[in-house]
Amino acid sequence: MDVIEAILNRHSVRDFSSKPVPKDVIMKILELATHSPSGGNGQPWEVFVATGASLDNIRRIYQERFQNGIASFGPPTQLPDFILKRMAANINEMINFLGLNPNDPASFKVIEKWGSMLFGVPVLVVTCMDKALSSNLDIGLFTQTICIAAQGYGVDSLIAMAFIAQQDVLRQGLKIPDNLNIITGIGLGYPNQNSIIKNYRSSRRPISEVVRYRS
């Protein structure tokens, strides 16, 4: 697969099959991700992988908390209006795609419930960074490289806040030391072929709006 194909094929999968991803493939993806650029080659990424029983345990607690009404994460605050509007449009598009009513709060619960089930992922990669560091840029680059490298191995991905919503559970389950902040959660696996959401693709702002080309 060439790089253009990998970029275009990558999309957020929100319903994974239980088919496992072999450990050597996971490790090759993560090894490729270590080739990401970082400021001064500081390579601040620290990675924890949850799979098998360790992931089952985390998923069980996430689901229990969802059933007990413990919010996975609150609505984004401190974001400017134009971003909140795009986020709302994105979730509404997804809800419409599922044939649900975006004006019904129960529709949002459907998406939240998927999150609490960790979207069925068989592999969860949690990236962390030392608390002494403040910029998440390097980890962002690392995270995207994981997703593109995964495409190269025919593995789909999802970056989601929902994965890292219950940080105490991840810290305990994955033995994440206190000196590290949890930055991103990336699910890896293969899509559930029977799922409707499998065919959902998000829209993009037109390039003419994004780029100011001066010559």
Ligand SMILES: Cc1cc2nc3c(=O)[nH]c(=O)nc-3n(C[C@H](O)[C@H](O)[C@H](O)COP(=O)(O)O)c2cc1C
């Ligand atoms: C930092 C970050 C957090 C995200 N959190 C969630 C999430 O909690 N739940 C979810 O369904 N998608 C989440 N996403 C996926 C985005 O919604 C998705 O990337 C965006 O809609 C573009 O769609 P695409 O990835 O299919 O191209 C997240 C993506 C990023 C980069």
